[in-house]
Amino acid sequence: MKAVLGFLLATSLAACAIPGPREPERYFILDAGIAAPRSGAPVVATPTTAASFYDTQDIAYSRAPGTRAYYRFNRWTERPQRSIHGQLAARLGGGPAKGGLRLDTNLDEIYHDAPEQPGTSRIAITAELVDPDSRTVLARRTFSRSAPAASYDAPGAVQGFNRALAALIGDIEAWVAVEARPKPR
Amino acid sequence: MEPEAKYTLVGAAALLLVALLAAALVWLKSSGEGRDAHRFKIYFEKHSLEGLEPRSYVTMQGMKVGSVTGFRFSTSRKGAVEVFVSLDPGTPVRQTTTATTERHLVTGLATVRLANGSEDSPLLTATPEGEPYPVIKEGGSPMQQMSDTVSQLAQHTGETMRQITATLTPANIAAFTEILDNLRNVSRRADAMVTKADATFTSLGGAAEEVRALASAVKADADTLTKTYATLGTDATASIGEIREAVRKVSADVDRLSKRADALLASGDEGLRDTARAVRSAAEALGTAAGRLRDPREVIYGPPEGGLGPGEKTR
Numbered sequence: 242m243k244a245v246l247g248f249l250l251a252t253s254l255a256a257c258a259i260p261g262p263r264e265p266e267r268y269f270i271l272d273a274g275i276a277a278p279r280s281g282a283p284v285v286a287t288p289t290t291a292a293s294f295y296d297t298q299d300i301a302y303s304r305a306p307g308t309r310a311y312y313r314f315n316r317w318t319e320r321p322q323r324s325i326h327g328q329l330a331a332r333l334g335g336g337p338a339k340g341g342l343r344l345d346t347n348l349d350e351i352y353h354d355a356p357e358q359p360g361t362s363r364i365a366i367t368a369e370l371v372d373p374d375s376r377t378v379l380a381r382r383t384f385s386r387s388a389p390a391a392s393y394d395a396p397g398a399v400q401g402f403n404r405a406l407a408a409l410i411g412d413i414e415a416w417v418a419v420e421a422r423p424k425p426r
Numbered sequence: 427m428e429p430e431a432k433y434t435l436v437g438a439a440a441l442l443l444v445a446l447l448a449a450a451l452v453w454l455k456s457s458g459e460g461r462d463a464h465r466f467k468i469y470f471e472k473h474s475l476e477g478l479e480p481r482s483y484v485t486m487q488g489m490k491v492g493s494v495t496g497f498r499f500s501t502s503r504k505g506a507v508e509v510f511v512s513l514d515p516g517t518p519v520r521q522t523t524t525a526t527t528e529r530h531l532v533t534g535l536a537t538v539r540l541a542n543g544s545e546d547s548p549l550l551t552a553t554p555e556g557e558p559y560p561v562i563k564e565g566g567s568p569m570q571q572m573s574d575t576v577s578q579l580a581q582h583t584g585e586t587m588r589q590i591t592a593t594l595t596p597a598n599i600a601a602f603t604e605i606l607d608n609l610r611n612v613s614r615r616a617d618a619m620v621t622k623a624d625a626t627f628t629s630l631g632g633a634a635e636e637v638r639a640l641a642s643a644v645k646a647d648a649d650t651l652t653k654t655y656a657t658l659g660t661d662a663t664a665s666i667g668e669i670r671e672a673v674r675k676v677s678a679d680v681d682r683l684s685k686r687a688d689a690l691l692a693s694g695d696e697g698l699r700d701t702a703r704a705v706r707s708a709a710e711a712l713g714t715a716a717g718r719l720r721d722p723r724e725v726i727y728g729p730p731e732g733g734l735g736p737g738e739k740t741r
Contacts, residue, residue, distance in 0.1 A: 302735050312735035355736045394737025
């Protein structure tokens with residue numbers, strides 16, 4: 242009888258160990274809301290590169306300084322640098338650089354800084370303005386922007402990313418307009 | 427109040443459980459080890475036996491035909507493992523029958539798979555001298571198959587770049603379609619990309635001399651990849667983990683290659699840029715597919731509680 246009871250108990254415990262339903266995966270679009278080209282600068286934006294940790298569809302976050310991790314059930318619809326390049330090209334114009342300058346960009350960081358609620362969405366991009374004819378770097382600058390996350394989760398962080406990216410693209414556009422202007426001799 | 431004991435129900439449940447236990451014991455006892463079972467021996471030298479256990483299934487044409495009764499390191503053949511199997515009496519083990527191992531992707535449990543080379547071959551009944559049972563030959567390494575796919579992939583990448591160098595003759599359409607097919611087979615995510623690539627080919631024009639030189643540099647990378655992965659087949663003891671690692675490396679290398687193509691062709695013809703983007707997209711799909719294989723346990727159990735992001739729950 243004890244054996245039977247033991248068997249029943251073991252069966253019940255085993256049933257408890259079966260995992261329950263999991264949170265569904267969600268995919269977010271990184272969208273700064275760029276509507277139409279504004280800049281008249283003769284600049285072509287080359288595809289944005291990314292630091293290897295952020296070169297993924299996973300959304301990154303940080304709970305402590307100096308650490309990073311990925312959300313497990315929340316992802317980008319495409320790698321963030323591709324969205325960023327698309328929106329930079331839309332703002333600056335992505336046509337051929339015949340006689341124009343080239344804008345190289347690298348995504349240094351994009352993560353939800355979340356040591357406390359609701360956290361901050363941070364983006365950093367390094368931009369280089371290159372003269373393709375002389376192959377010289379005319380100007381280089383790192384742009385950082387942050388925006389408070391709307392809530393302490395991925396959807397809230399994405400809202401923050403979108404606002405921060407809009408501001409950051411505006412910064413790059415203004416910088417390009419100044420740097421691409423012909424310099425007085 | 428005195429509890430009302432349902433003795434009939436309790437008794438029936440107990441009897442049912444005892445009957446189930448007895449049936450389980452009989453089943454375990456009889457699984458491939460009956461009196462009439464035929465025993466064979468296999469020397470495994472090329473295959474990894476990771477996940478193989480006593481009582482692991484032996485299958486033929488997808489059916490369970492027996493089980494593994496034991497294994498040990500061979501004293502007569504260096505580097506080999508002797509695996510003993512017990513098969514159902516009606517199993518047609520022929521002289522051309524070969525044995526390979528297969529591993530379940532999620533559980534990691536291995537089975538021994540038997541395949542007949544020719545159905546006309548005589549049955550294997552002879553026991554070699556010095557052996558206790560007839561010996562079934564070992565089949566080809568699964569790594570060889572993987573290597574073929576991978577090297578084919580790399581070769582086609584090189585071929586595609588060669589065709590770009592040749593200023594986009596119509597022949598490159600076939601080559602590029604082939605590489606996309608290969609990537610699709612591995613990643614299963616390239617349908618949209620194929621459509622995009624097909625549309626791209628209609629707009630491809632001439633390429634500048636500069637672009638030819640750049641494409642030539644990319645071709646050199648692709649050739650290096652081909653040489654690297656052609657050697658994978660020489661590794662005869664690769665486990666499923668090593669195969670996954672190989673996929674990951676391929677993914678990373680193809681990704682690097684396609685990124686370079688993307689950057690190099692950025693100032694070239696718009697059609698070429700689209701082509702490079704298509705290669706890149708394929709590489710990313712491959713990388714994503716490989717990434718999902720990193721830890722099969724998470725497929726079942728989900729991530730550990732401490733590994734969840736803000737606001738995430740396993741429920």
